[in-house]
Amino acid sequence: MSTTVDLLRREHANHRKLLGILEHQLFELPNARGETDYDIVKATVDYFLTFPSRHHHPKEDVVFNHLKKRAPNEAKKIGDLLREHEELDVYVRAFAGALENVLISGVFPREVMLQGGRAFIDAMRKHVTEEERLFFDKAEEILGEEDWAAIAVETAEFDEHTAVEGAAGDLSALRSTILNWDAESRQPTSGPA
Numbered sequence: 001m002s003t004t005v006d007l008l009r010r011e012h013a014n015h016r017k018l019l020g021i022l023e024h025q026l027f028e029l030p031n032a033r034g035e036t037d038y039d040i041v042k043a044t045v046d047y048f049l050t051f052p053s054r055h056h057h058p059k060e061d062v063v064f065n066h067l068k069k070r071a072p073n074e075a076k077k078i079g080d081l082l083r084e085h086e087e088l089d090v091y092v093r094a095f096a097g098a099l100e101n102v103l104i105s106g107v108f109p110r111e112v113m114l115q116g117g118r119a120f121i122d123a124m125r126k127h128v129t130e131e132e133r134l135f136f137d138k139a140e141e142i143l144g145e146e147d148w149a150a151i152a153v154e155t156a157e158f159d160e161h162t163a164v165e166g167a168a169g170d171l172s173a174l175r176s177t178i179l180n181w182d183a184e185s186r187q188p189t190s191g192p193a
Helices: 003-031 039-072 072-078 083-104 110-142 145-158 166-187
Strands: none
Touching: 003 039, 003 110, 003 145, 003 166, 039 072, 039 083, 039 110, 039 145, 072 110, 083 110, 145 166
């Protein structure tokens, strides 16, 4: 199994956790008579505005390009990942814009922001599931050691642990912060004794 695909799967697992947190904050918590923690929502959106486009999708694009060279017909069956990545960026940016309008002006309808959040969450989940089902398994099946060695070199600049300027480390810290905030927000509060 490729370490690159292992890393991509771990990143997908992180995406799923953060999408679950976002969904909880936007849809489950308010329905349970709780209040949305917009700090958690904003931080999660900030993460999705940055990490996938700078670190995750570029790695997938490199793997996909190798797959297209090695097995163009199989790659064609997977679809156009580059276009899908661009579409996900549009979804998250639209949601981020609607969120900002709600937070700054307070006039923008919360319902419109929630629709944007639902559209982003659903699109991202579908994308992650499809990639794992169609793309990752096919890449592992078709690509050889020589391909994976080249991919490792080509994707090194996008690895969050080796990226320059500390931005990726900041994103890793942001992800940890979001997970901690979410865990704290789910703790039962003790009432008066």
